[in-house]
Amino acid sequence: MTATTEELMDLEEALARFDPVMGLEVHVELGTNTKMFCSCPTEFGAEPNTQVCPTCLGLPGALPVVNEIGVESAIRIGLALNCEIAEWCRFARKNYFYPDMPKNFQTSQYDEPIAYNGYLDVEVDGRTFRIEIERAHMEEDTGKSTHVGGATGRIHGADYSLVDYNRAGIPLIEIVTRPIEVPGHLSAAVARAYVAELRDLIVALGVSEARMERGQMRADVNLSLKPTGAKKLGTRSETKNVNSLRSIERAARFEIQRHAAVLASGGTIVQETRHFHEDKGTTTSGRVKEEAEDYRYFPEPDLVPIAPSREWVEQLRATLPELPGARRKRLAADWEISEFEMQSVVNAGALDLIEATVAAGADAASARKWWLGELARAANEQAVELAELPITPAHVARIVVLVAAGELSDKLARQVIEGVLAGEGDPDAVVAARGLKVVSDDGALLAAIDEAIAANPAVAEKIRGGNHAAAGVIIGAVMKATKGQADAAKVKELTLSRLA
């Protein structure tokens, strides 16, 4: 398939003329110790085809046995997403041929999902959007193909392909939303916020690390446009395996612009799957679904129905941890900040860091100031996540404590941070090595002040005459003489009393 350059419409124009409708299908790999239907380990990064057995290789005769922890995780996710939990449900076979699928059917769930009818609230721009969850169901992952040779890295045109079945049979939960209709200019951001919120929820539940860069969480973005105000849904495209939060936003925007261009020029959208290209932020056509893939679902005869008892479900509900939304509300109250301010904390990826910094002894305002200020800037400069900076909440808490005790000025504190980030050791080590200390010894300061007064007699006269603002010149000179280690407030106080 040759890649064609897609016509795009300007985003603002597109959103003025069309309303986007989105649907998100998110796959979460559960962090169970063993696979969904066999007892093979699930460790990430093992040598290819070392974590396999007759069942997950689909050898003739092998049979599946359901992993109880997988079911429990699915129920907990369902409960956290405010879903109803099925009293009785079954697995189903989804039949299609692909070399990395050992049985050429995926054991999944079809019309009887374990959890359904739920919702998740997400916040964007200070507004709350309720994303309705249609269903969350259990299934197994496929193996992983690597297509060697050829231009596209896809199976067509490859010289040969390698398949690693270590991933085959790892439990997946697929979470499907109902159509999401929000103001067009927010739709991409809402999509991103939903996946981010879902990720945080999954992590809080402890059922998966949900690391998108490892493929532990993957999103399909379904998108269609309809003319502004219209009721009837348009034809959708399904952009598969979008693997970062940023990409979700970009993929959604790209598809809005592409659909708009096609529709505006009188064309029709083809229902198809599309691939997202991280490097260019574009999507290209994958399989065209003209034969409307028929998966020939039927109940999996090798497994018995799952009927979670209500007692079990209630027990799981009672032991759910605090979920991200509730936690944000609690912390916002504790830290005395608004939900809007909390959102910038979350967006910066600073929530855990600030909480840990406060736990390590810092006050909330200072912790927030450093992480969202100096440290956010440093992370931005280095193009890394805040959490990836080589500084810990304990370090930041120590710096906050030193500033509060008057041993460091803000300016010195910034130097300490710079030192820690440069790998010079923990804050105390940097303070010691760089000799950073607020000069608060009155004698030393008075000597420096007297020197400055002597050097600036005219200024001294003004201050004596009541012009306190003129003290800045003296303070500046003192700071310069002490290499910035003096406490500016202290210098001002001493200067004014000297010239009173």
Add this chain to the structure above:
Amino acid sequence: MTTDLTRRTAAELASSIASGEVSAVEVTQAHLDRIAKVDEKVHAFLHVDAEGALGAARAVDAKRAKGERLGPLAGVPLALKDLFTTRGLPTTCGSKILEGWLPPYDATVTRRLREADVVILGKSNMDEFAMGSSTENSAYGPTRNPWDLERIPGGSGGGSAAALASYESPLAIGTDTGGSIRQPGAVTGTVGVKPTYGGVSRYGMVAFSSSLDQGGPCARTVLDAALLHEVIAGHDPLDSTSIDAPVPGVVEAARAGVRDGIKGLRVGVVKQFAGEGYQAGVMQRFEESVALLRELGAEVVEVDCPSFDYALPAYYLIAPSECSSNLARFDAMRYGLRAGDDGNHSAEEVTALTREAGFGPEVKRRIMLGTYALSSGYYDAYYGQAQKVRTLITRDFDAAFGRVDVMVSPTTPTTAFKIGERADDPMAMYLADLCTIPTNLAGNAGMSLPCGLAPEDGLPVGLQILAPAMADDRLYRVGAALEAALLQQWGRPLLDAVPAL
């Protein structure tokens, strides 16, 4: 006891070995010799594992020498249907697509046989992937009926049944999806049991139709079948559909049948299994058996199971549907045959070429039937409707078993037909399983045991006994009582009439 070891029953062989009268090696060697002598004509085996069998026999003799306790079938030879995986031993399922495949694991049934020190002689022939009623669909050539080498031994487990009737093995394992244990048993004059679904583990038994497949024992006597049943049955955590309950005491039931009889037992004769298409000699022997049951003190009544009329069409939607999915894994990627991998074909084309070359016509027919039946838009009309019939059949059984303890019928409407006679007429072939299929759909238990030779052709007739789920012991109790009474009438086992090969 006869001095010809191949003529002894499994129970006799086990006690001879345990007492030291013969060694397990002698017993195994006698059967290997018999196979070498006659299997060229019968073709019951696809693979004979002489070395493995003698090794297992030597281990039994060593255990005995050390004074270790031996299991009830220790040292007794067995033919294992080629549908069960055997570690390091070819497992073809009668298909070209698995030619040369050496499984890396043992089926649970295989493992239990080994643990019980049963000596596996080799893998027996079968219709490809257990699809057929004549063993003519084996990719490796048909098995012949020891009663008449021009005739079929039934199927799909024709190899297992023929191995028994030709004295190549005293025991065999079969699988029964629609009658593949019972119908071969009937047409070869041997005993075959389809246990309750979930009674014997399906782990390592290559799936044809998962919701219908059930492994079970094949033997020349009811007691031998019971002894084998207890070795292979029981809960298996590797099979989710395996029943987690004690195995019914079938050996004790077989003994009780002979010892205590069946006085007062309520027997139902299935109204639907008679009439057009039923061979006169089959009906005659069947009716004589019913009369004999009555003589033995059973109360015989007719039971009406109207839904049984829809069993065959329902079966031919459910079984192909499941098989179309189960057999999808044979795609040339990981094991078995690979055709067209010449650098000019895509993976998809190699899969298609391999399936084209590797599957026989009956397998292809069923994959296509099933693929169609499961297609969107047809699912409700075909697969969905068939599942409803299944529910109705189960209700008919429930109602009948409210009135009777067991039900009886001919196992199959005719005696063994000629090889090639029905090969081009799938519908005629499918009719062979008319009486056996309802039990698979309902998941209860069934047995076929020989009840005489049809006067018109001198070929064996099978009587089918049906029992409720998890009441497999009733089959053995009735079967053993009837077997003893028949033996008394005949003066010798039916199989003694098998012509010398």
